[in-house]
Amino acid sequence: MSAALKRGWCPSLFRPMESGDGWLARIRPREGVVGEPVIAALAEAAARHGNGLIEVTSRANLQIRGLRPDSIAPFTEAMLAAGAADPDEAIEARANIIVSPLLGADPAIAAETAEIARAIRHGLADPKFAGLPAKFGFLLDGGGALTLGDLGLDIMLRASGAVRWELRCGGNTLTLDAADAASRALGLAAEFVGRARPGPARHAGPSRLGFVACVDGLAGAVLIMPPFGQMRVEQLAALGALAREYGDGGLRPTPWKSLAVGGVSVSDAAALLAAATALGFISAPGDSRLDIATCAGAGRCSRGEIDTHEAAAWLAARRPAGAALLHLSGCPKGCAHPGPAPLMLVGRAGRLDFLTDGRAADPPALRGLSLIETPAVLETAA
Template identity: 40%
Template sequence: MSPRPPARRGACPAFLAPMETGDGLILRLVPAERAISPDQLRGLARAATAFGNSMMEITARGSLQVRGLTAETVAPLQDAVLALGITPRVGLAIDISPLSGLDPREVADARPLARLIREGTAGFAGKLGPKVSVVVDGGGAIGLSGHKADVRLIAVRSGADARWSATIGGGMPELLAEQEAATRALDALSRIAALGRRARATDLPGCASTPLANSGDGGTPSTPLGTFPLVEGRFACGIGLPFGAGAADLFAALADAADKAGARDLRPATERVLLATGLDAEGALAFAAEARRLGCLTAPDDPRAFIAACPGAPACVCAHFPARDLAAGVADALAPLLDGTVTVHLSGCAKGCAHPAPATLTFVGMDEGIALVHEGAPSGARGPVIAVDALAATLATLAATPHAPGETGRGLLARMQEAGLLAGLWLREGNDRPMVKT
């Protein structure tokens, strides 16, 4: 049995092109300067309540999203964003660390190279497809290895200088100076644009058979929770939204906490994190304490940090189960296994929007329940399925399996898979339907 094929839109929601889903339209906002003030975040929360369903999100790539808009409320929301003084990023997606230029650990400041690429694509950016993206990773405390990209540029040390490792599609990396890296990136993007808006870097010669731009190791990168030193003796404090989402009043409360702690600004970051920057040591502690009181993640070992969950049903029309509603229970049930070696993905359908890369355990919505994929992507789900209301008990049984001495959570799951115990657990709960090994 295979899952019912979900509708593939070929794009993501954007500021100028919101996307329809089960709970209305989603508008995605990436501040052009990556930072917004506490006042601006409060204003955005008010607008999300006035024009949407008050639900807001931070995505895995560090974008803000407002949910529940209607065709009539999109323009008022966009006007509200501009009235707040927030300049949205439009056109080509170029991702850099939210701490670029502030991070003493970075090999190079990614902003000048990103600016060269943006200026260089001004004449043909409209010919690129909406999913074409560039990553410029300065090699600092917050890496972007989990981001898929058509063009990936990573700063590396070369003697006393910094150079850029440039990878196009799945090709071999080249070590280049900054201007050379910009030229190489612009040449690739121009060739992609010439192929049409459906083209990606993997359509270029020599890139067709390998993943997009060496998109990391397939796992979830470290979530940037906690305190990070900045230049001039200041700090950033990263806190996580529970599974990337919260009501507008939570965002407003975090803005208040940032103000009280003395933050300069707030920056959405990779892995659904919100960073308050410009804090002193005492302010960083105060902001983290208030975020923790509000139910947010503040430590990298929080079990919720290892779980990605899409909104699920009914918010998404493609979803077969309420993934985000179940996520907290899954975190509790699997806590004994979530030791930093295990990643978990609750995917309402086979698309895998919340975590496109393979996870250690992926639970995929299918027509009749939830399927399990071990060390794979949601698209690999076949069966059997268990009933949605049987998930928590099934996972509790799984987590109760004794570890061997020194065995990690991931090692335990690999051993169970090899012995057929994972398949057997789902098979028993799935009424003896045969399972296709993943």
């Protein structure tokens, strides 16, 4: 891949990144949950200081779009005042940690999971970690009703029994006691300071949507998804209100670009799902929008060569649910789905290139298609 296609860093609250519609900042939820006070503050601040768009990322973060140079500082101050981030810039810069999405809401998750997550987070403040590779990440899967499946990051810790954990990195696995998990993970991370990442593939897989029951079967979580991972602040605020009414008040971003509401009773699940659907969220499998992976696109990303969200919505209305995965990329970087996809459309100067079983940067089979031409091409190739 050429230098011109090099991906940017993972933005944080203290280190936003410039994009096509302004600057991006991310909220990295501590222990995986965005609490009630933060939801309200985030919705207000993103509307005041950004362009009102918020995304759920594949790192289980919330990404705020459209910040301006003069609004970055007041947005940061508002988030710190709400407790949305650690005031230690070093922690926020390095704490790329994905935890079990239902941590704190599912009693079946290993009890030591939160403690391990905190220890890793605060350990990363040590200046010796300043040279960790960009996007270096930790995965912490404590089990429960919603595991992280085959999702892979640079260093992975997975509960494997009573106070026992598996530490995995680069194809190697070590089983150890929970008490040693954080220190061993940090020790391993220190070996990558100044070096290249191990770089395992992330296989997030399809998102589970709807109600997920926890161990007692009487309560659990509801998972919903903003179409193509993006919502407006009004939707976030309204969903936060639903989380207060039907659940524990928090929102849990997942690496599947969905949001989980914990503490939902079986009897309340249907009402919550119906209300979320009315707000514009996807609340059940079988929606054709779930079969399209897409990025921010033109107008939001400086590299985007086509409006991907508009094109994806148009295509979703013309594809049957359950069709082969389509990766619609605004440019050859392929940020939304780095691995091969069965069907691939790549924006090029307002038109689309097409290929099958490949990545966005691969040579296309067809070039310069109009959007109107693509449904027939996709149907023939499927």
